[in-house]
Amino acid sequence: MKFEARRAAAALGRELGHPLTVQSILAAHGAPVGGRWQRGKLDVDQVLVVEARLLVRRLRSRPQVLGSAEVARIAAAAEHALRAAR
Structure with missing residues (x-):
């Protein structure tokens, strides 16, 4: 995911x-x-x-x-950028 x-x-x-930083976030469903x-x-x-059920809370x-x-x-x-990559 870092890639x-x-x-x-x-x-x-x-x-x-200009440069910017992107944070990878993985929401795990059904697992602690x-x-x-x-x-x-x-x-x-x-x-x-993060646990998927807590994703919105963590983002906020x-x-x-x-x-x-x-x-x-x-x-x-x-x-x-995504349109150009297709």
Whole structure:
């Protein structure tokens, strides 16, 4: 998954004209994640693994680093980059 995150970051960076970081997140369905102290999340080699039922909560608990305009720019760049990759 780190490979895919690096590829996505490179493609988006080319579209946007500046580098950015992409975080890999794996949602595990039907299996407990982590131990007693991790509370449904685990960081494995820079990939965040979370229980699927806790995914939305984990995403909302992360600090906000982008505004809505930047999110829209990244979404448009992703759409263009993915369309070009087909």
